Amino acid sequence: MTAAIDTHRDFALSLDRADELGPFRNRFNFPQSRHGLSPVYLCGHSLGLQPKEAVRYVQEELDDWARLGVEGHFHARRPWLPYHRFATAGLCELTGAATDEVVAMNTLTVNLHLLMTSFYRPVASRYKILIESTAFPSDRFAAESQIRLRGFDPAEALLEWGPRAADQTLHVDDLQRILDDSGEQIALVLLPGVQYYNGQLLDMDDLCARSRAKGCRVGLDLAHAVGNVPLALHEWAPDFAAWCSYKYLNGGPGAVAGAFVHARHLDGNASTQLLGWWGHAEETRFRMAATFDPARGAELWQLSNPPILSLAPVLASLDVFHEAGIDRLRQKSLRLTAYLAQLLEQRLQDRVTTITPLDARGSQLSLCVTDPGLAPRDVFRRLEQQDVFADWREPNVIRVATAPLYNSFADVFDFVERLAAAVEKRRPAGRRSTI
Numbered sequence: 001m002t003a004a005i006d007t008h009r010d011f012a013l014s015l016d017r018a019d020e021l022g023p024f025r026n027r028f029n030f031p032q033s034r035h036g037l038s039p040v041y042l043c044g045h046s047l048g049l050q051p052k053e054a055v056r057y058v059q060e061e062l063d064d065w066a067r068l069g070v071e072g073h074f075h076a077r078r079p080w081l082p083y084h085r086f087a088t089a090g091l092c093e094l095t096g097a098a099t100d101e102v103v104a105m106n107t108l109t110v111n112l113h114l115l116m117t118s119f120y121r122p123v124a125s126r127y128k129i130l131i132e133s134t135a136f137p138s139d140r141f142a143a144e145s146q147i148r149l150r151g152f153d154p155a156e157a158l159l160e161w162g163p164r165a166a167d168q169t170l171h172v173d174d175l176q177r178i179l180d181d182s183g184e185q186i187a188l189v190l191l192p193g194v195q196y197y198n199g200q201l202l203d204m205d206d207l208c209a210r211s212r213a214k215g216c217r218v219g220l221d222l223a224h225a226v227g228n229v230p231l232a233l234h235e236w237a238p239d240f241a242a243w244c245s246y247k248y249l250n251g252g253p254g255a256v257a258g259a260f261v262h263a264r265h266l267d268g269n270a271s272t273q274l275l276g277w278w279g280h281a282e283e284t285r286f287r288m289a290a291t292f293d294p295a296r297g298a299e300l301w302q303l304s305n306p307p308i309l310s311l312a313p314v315l316a317s318l319d320v321f322h323e324a325g326i327d328r329l330r331q332k333s334l335r336l337t338a339y340l341a342q343l344l345e346q347r348l349q350d351r352v353t354t355i356t357p358l359d360a361r362g363s364q365l366s367l368c369v370t371d372p373g374l375a376p377r378d379v380f381r382r383l384e385q386q387d388v389f390a391d392w393r394e395p396n397v398i399r400v401a402t403a404p405l406y407n408s409f410a411d412v413f414d415f416v417e418r419l420a421a422a423v424e425k426r427r428p429a430g431r432r433s434t435i
């Protein structure tokens with residue numbers, strides 16, 4: 001990462017011209033400028049941009065509802081009764097799941113609860129949940145409340161794997177130590193694929209294997225991993241996984257999320273799920289019988305008929321992912337973040353550092369303003385005033401993601417220019433056009 005690189009904007013433009021995924025940028029709507037500069041959108045880890053096709057997909061459902069009323073369940077262009085299945089192939093591509101193992105449903109935290117209900121089965125000798133100490137609050141609250149509801153005390157039953165202070169990074173040796181000490185008491189290991197705060201990509205295959213070796217169930221939270229890095233869930237074989245669809249998946253605010261249950265749990269046994277009519281086999285659902293006939297596969301975990309209007313944009317987005325291909329996207333993502341890291345090092349060395357481990361990264365770099373003469377929050381504000389969309393996390397972290405579907409090398413260049421201006425308290429550079 002130390003070789004000098006060309007620090008002219010023309011170089012970024014030449015990388016964009018040579019980028020075979022470059023044209024995908026035009027398939028997205030970009031937010032408006034707030035302060036007179038062209039926006040640099042680096043918030044795909046928080047809310048992905050709108051695929052232009054999402055408008056058509058939603059409009060078609062509204063039209064079919066207007067045109068067909070209740071008949072839309074069967075006769076809409078994409079019938080609503082099996083609507084969630086239109087997402088299945090795309091989700092399998094992104095997650096490496098088998099068809100039966102995934103289902104688009106609910107939202108992330110809801111799915112975590114539904115899956116923990118099935119796969120956190122504490123007994124007196126094995127009742128603990130292991131999470132990371134910097135877990136997203138919703139995951140922590142979900143785990144704590146599950147522990148409490150089963151009659152245990154989170155103060156004692158919730159174990160935490162924390163990053164080392166020296167580098168703010170999670171080290172698998174530390175996880176192994178916890179597993180060696182307490183593995184026999186751990187009922188569930190619940191870990192992320194990509195850590196939301198420091199952007200660290202974890203070796204999910206390895207985490208699953210280590211946990212399984214101690215007899216623990218494993219769940220993965222893939223909120224920051226799906227659509228960001230290639231996944232092989234069937235092969236890695238966690239017991240379950242869940243994700244939201246509005247970050248890298250570009251499914252829109254509150255979009256319908258996804259869940260994975262490994263094939264070894266899909267034996268049609270419906271005794272450990274919370275049940276609703278959408279988990280009932282579709283063929284016989286409308287007989288409205290009093291006995292439950294379980295759907296095959298992960299669909300058994302569905303409760304309600306899905307919100308079609310919040311699932312339509314997910315389908316539009318999955319089409320774009322299918323065309324671009326997650327492996328090509330990953331290659332571009334690695335190049336974008338490498339370019340970003342190099343420019344930062346050359347332009348802002350010692351003033352802004354990256355806490356994301358570069359050898360284990362997705363599309364997000366988490367930046368720390370380390371120059372003691374600078375107030376980090378002010379630097380972030382000056383970035384916002386230059387039409388940079390990034391986000392702020394207490395106490396001093398600016399998270400930026402270069403989403404390979406719609407971010408360009410010129411975005412990376414412009415971001416670093418604006419960050420340098422923010423750090424130097426210069427006035428923003430003049431209006432620039434982006435490609």
Ligand SMILES: *Cc1c(COP(=O)(O)O)cnc(C)c1O
Pocket residue numbers: 107108109110136138139192196221223224244
């Ligand atoms: C974004 C995110 C959430 C958000 O949960 P919702 O239920 O979608 O509101 C939860 N956990 C993690 C790790 C996240 O990154």
